[in-house]
Amino acid sequence: MPSPADRSPPILLRVAVLFLLLSTASAWKKDEFRNCDQSPFCKRARGRKPHSIPSLSAADVSLSDGAVSARLLPSQPLRQNTAGDDPEADRDPSRILLLRLSVYQGGVLRLQIDEDPSAPRRRFQVPDVLLPDLDDHRLWLPRLSSPAAGSSSSFYLADGFEAVLIHDPFEIQVRRKGSAEPVLSLNSLGLFDFEQLMVKKNDGEDWEERFRGHTDTRPHGPQSISFDVSFHGADFVYGIPEHASSSLALRPTSGPDVEHSEPYRLFNLDVFEYLADSPFGLYGSIPFMLSHGARSSSGFFWLNAAEMQIDVLAPGWDDSASPAKGRIDTLWMSEAGVVDAFFFVGPDPKDVLxxxxxxxxTPAMPQEFAVAYHQCRWNYRDEEDVAAVDAAFDEHDIPYDVLWLDIEHTDGKRYFTWDRVLFPNPKEMQGKLAAKGRHMVTIVDPHIKRDDSFYIYKEASEKGYYVKDAMGKDFDGWCWPGSSSYPDVLNPEIREWWAEKFSFQSYVGSTPSLYIWNDMNEPSVFNGPEITMPRDAIHYGDVEHREVHNAYGYYFHMATSNGLLKRGNGMDRPFVLSRAFFAGSQRYGTVWTGDNSANWDQLRASVPMILTLGLTGLSFSGADVGGFFGNPEPELLVRWYQLGAYYPFFRAHAHQDTKRREPWLFGEHNTALIREAVHVRYSLLPYYYTLFREASVSGIPVMRPLWLEFPADKETYNTGEAFMVGPSLLVQGIYEKRQKSVSVYLPMGQSWYNMRNGAAYTGGISHKLEVSEDSIPSFQKAGTIVPRKDRFRRSSTQMVNDPYTLVIALNGSLAAEGELYVDDGKSYDFEQGAYIHRRFIFADCKLTSIDVRPAKIGGKFSSDCVIERIILLGLPSGAKKAVIEPGNREADVELGPLTLRGGSSLVAVTVRKPNVRIADDWTLRIL
Structure with a gap:
């Protein structure tokens, strides 16, 4: 066993690392990161006026292989920006651009534009993000329709929709059939620009870019792409995470009445203590935007992993035309890549998703334990600390399912290892947690300590598996271990190698109850430009890092998830949390909003951030409860637990420099309030798990904006402080210190029931409610049925055989519906039909349980769990008994509390111990 000194970096190295860490871990410094004016591609594109650059025209438009093909030719000679930021520098020679338009089932139009094969280098097209069977869903276009003048070509897109290619100047429109008004359009403002790759003619050409002492060689010259996209019939646009904002709807960033603002930046970055209201780019990037308005919804996605900047343009931005009512113009700018873009016609918001x-x-179906509460800190000190925290949860009657270990558990920041002094018996430690049905998560980051005695570093070095620098050597960057190399996970062979490292033989000390956390995978490089990897670093296939940057963390997440899948021989579902993400990350696991801070503004911002992630595919997401940085006052911590209990991913986490903040450290009263919040989550686990099943099938997120459930209610369009959990529950956070009251808008169309006391409220108006310290406002929509489990255990795995409660909130017709999904909670057997899926329908004073599994599906899953209580809200008095069929059994009916704990009014009609099995067909009639 090496001495502690052997496990530490040399003293000078440690001092250097400490200096770097202190400089990056301090409050966010604006000047450490580029703004648009410091990014020549963004500055050029943003400085253009509509129709101010030479236009392109579509020539030789025809059908080829069931898709539309054309050549894009300059109406005038193109200009090439050889000086880097001079918009007037000549582009010579210009080459033809090739265009292809394809149609996919369900109302999806794909636009691809690339240089022709004569280009000196092939531009990067992001692999492994689109579904591999996507082309199986492509429609074969039989014909093009063109007017006599030949000025445009149109073709079928979906029932009621058509796509139109306008030839000169080039423009794409998606229209309703028979209507001249578009739903979506590209290049209607004439801002399409495509900088083509070049070869240096002489050594005097300077394509380099410099920022804060770093030089980007840009060996292939400027290669940016920009264009405008317009959303017609839109009141608001949403999406394009990740940025921190108190607004769910994207605010205008340019145009009349807009103060100087940066575009929304998509560039994965390690940002410490990020601002709570900023368009600045954070840890992940999904270039998907969706619009919603009273008339329809639509969406646009650009598959491009290079840095992207996106402006939302205020009405009147185009001063050459009158502002178009109900239209939102946007400007999309990327440093590199190709045009591989998708238009989604909706017309409903759930259709767009x-x-x-x-x-x-679709999002991966999580294991059931992962939906419960997680306890994390940087760092639990040692095995004794782990045992003490675990025991204290039991002592204070607070359930939890997962305990997390940050970087300090390793041997000198060498991942896949354990500190042999602090964690000498990792299997035994995990076994003690597993005996209570609990799990552990350890951190594994992409930076590999450059140490020839470290088997992973040595093996990858010998195989040539690291990202290279611009000179062709293994890239050397600084992160937590000091000098580090980074696996080139763009390469499928290297991803396969990385996945093997999670086997029990390779990851010594790991067990089947251990899962993984990927952090710092933007990638974070402390001494790199903007605390990340240089753009001219080289990946597999001679791809520059600038081209793949936003997807690096995605590939790392993919490889880790596949590693856990292989570890379990494909039997158990992986759980992997990732900080960085890209489009498609939902297939591999969970994300969170990163290094937030313990303040009320960050609590408020967490809701639109999580809602935005859900709208862009990442349904399983959350924010660090309590805030990662800083020391939350008890009131803030309690309010954060009360809100976080409704996040899809519910985890408390804190920086190592913060005071310990386990739930029992703030006095008995606050402990009771936190315990109650955690109990709320555990009681709702059956409902949450059912929603995760829905998300895994349809992509509809667990946590939803109000307008997703109430698309016709305009009052919901710009609401980011309240949210829906599934179709049934509405939650309003409390975001101010010592707040005494809150105004809650309850959407129209139904009445609502307070989840604490059963009181009924009218929909379609705002209600001013007194705020109590024991909960935040939460409501169940009339006409819904919510399944619960009300017996609290140490962990969710110990609740498996517990009985259920159904809470039935009746609408004006005394009717309601809801669902319950149950499987084994961990395996993939559900894919073969091994699950229970019931629909509960209450009408005419009769509750019916119906099997909604497909009739011919195979697989079996059984459960002896029963329903022990049925609570009815809104049922007129006079019920005497309940009769259950088959069997003609009777059950008692009485007035009873809505919850098993205090604070509930006696307003509910309760059927006691009907004891009907969740797996069976049955009816229960109220008499």
């Missing part, structure tokens, strides 16, 4: 998920994949 299904269309996007149809090309990037």
């Amino acid at each position: 299904r269309q996007y998920i149809g090309i990037t994949g």
Whole structure:
């Protein structure tokens, strides 16, 4: 066993690393990161006026292989920006651009534009993001329709929709059939620009870019792409995470009445203590935007992993035309890549989400334990600390399912290892947690300590598996271990190698109850430009890092998830949390909003951030409860637990420099309030798990904006402080210190029931409610049925055989519906039909349980769990008994509390111990 000194970096190295860490771990410094004016491609594109650059025209438009093909030719000679930021520098020679338009089932139009094969180098097209069977869903276009003048070509897109290619100047429109008004359009403002790759003619050409002492060689010259996209019939646009904002709807960033603002930046970065309201790019990037308005919804996605900047343009930005009512113009700018873009016609918002998920994949179905509460800190000190924290949860009657270990558990920041002094018996430690049905998560980051005695570093070095620098050597960057190399996970062979490292033989000390956390995978490089990898670093296939940057963390997440899948021989579902993400990350696991801070503004911002992630595929997401940085006052911590209990991913986490903040450290009263919040989550686990099943099939997120459930209610369009959990529950956070009251808008169309006391409220108006310290406002929509489990155990795995409660909130017709999904909670057997899926329908004073599994599906899953209580809200008094069929059994009916704990009014009609099995067909009639 090496001495502690042997396990530490040399003293000078440690001092250097400490200096770097202190400089990056301090509050966010604006000047450490580029703004648009410091990014020549963004500055050029943003400085253009509509129709101010030479236009392109579509020539030789024809059908080829069932898709539309054309050549894009300059109406005038193109200009090439050889000086880097001079918009007037000549582009010579210009080459033809090739265009292809394809149509996919469900209302999806794909636009691809690339240089022709004569280009000196092939531009990077992002692999492994679109579903591999996507082309199986492509429609074969039989014909093109063109007017006599030949000025445009149109073709079928979906029932009620058509796509139109306008030839000169080139423009794409998606229209309703028979209408001249578009739903979506590209290049209607004439801002399409495509900088073509070049070869240096002489050594005097300077294509380099410099920022804060770093030089980007840009060996292939400027290669940016920009264009405008317009959303017609839109009141608001949403999406394009990740940025921190208190607004769910994207605010205008340019145009009349807009103060100087940066575009929304998509560039994965390690940002410490990020601002709570900023368009600045954070840890992940999904270039997907969706619009919603009273008339329809639509969406646009650009598959491009290079840095992207996106402007939302205020009405009147185009001063050459009158502002178009109900239209939102946007400007999309990327440093590199190709045009591989998708238009989604909707017309309903859930249709847009299904269309996007149809090309990037549905969210992975999590194991059931992962939906419960997680306890994390940087760092639990040693095995004794782990045992003490675990025991204290039991002592204070607070359930939890997962305990996390950060980087300090390793041997000198060498991942896949354990500190042999602090964690000498990792299997025994995990076994003690597993005996209570609990799990552990350890961190594995992409930076590999450059140490020839470290077997992973040595093996990858010998195989040539690291990202290279611009000179062709293994890239050397600084992160937590000091000098580090980074596996080139763009390479499928290297991803396969990485996955093997999670085997029990390779990851010594790991067990089947251990899962993984990928952090710092933007990638974070402390001494790199903008704390990340240089753009001219080289990946597999001679791809520059600038071209793949936003997807690096995606490939790392993919490889880790596949490693856990292989570890379990494909039997158990992986759980992997990733900080960085890209389109398609939902297929591989969970994400969170990164290094937030313990303040009320960050609590408020967490809701639109998580809602935006859900709208862009990442349904399983959350924010660090309590805030990662800083020390939350008890009131803030309690309010954060009360809100976080409704996040899809529910985890408390804190920086190592913060005071310990386990739930029992703030006095008995606050402990009771936190315990109650955690109990709320555990009681709702059956409902959450059912929603995760829905998300895994349809892509509809667990946590939803109000307008997703109430698309016709305009009052919901710009609401980011309240949200829906599934179709049934509405939650309003409390975001101010010592707040005494809150105004809650309850959407129209139904009445609502307070989840604490059963009181009924009218929909379609705002209600001013007194705020109590024991909960935040939460409501169940009339006409819904929510399944619960009300017996609290140490962990969710110990609740498996517990009975259920159904809470039935009746609407004006005394009717309601809801669903319950149950499987074994861990394996993939559900894919073969081994699950229970019931629909509960209450009408005419009769509750019916119906099997909604497909009739011919195979697989079996059984459960002896029963329903022990049925609570009815809104049922007129006078019920005497309940009769259950088959069997003609009777059950008692009485007035009873809505919850098993205090604070509930006696307003509910309760059927006691009907004891009907969840797996069976049955009816229960109220008499």
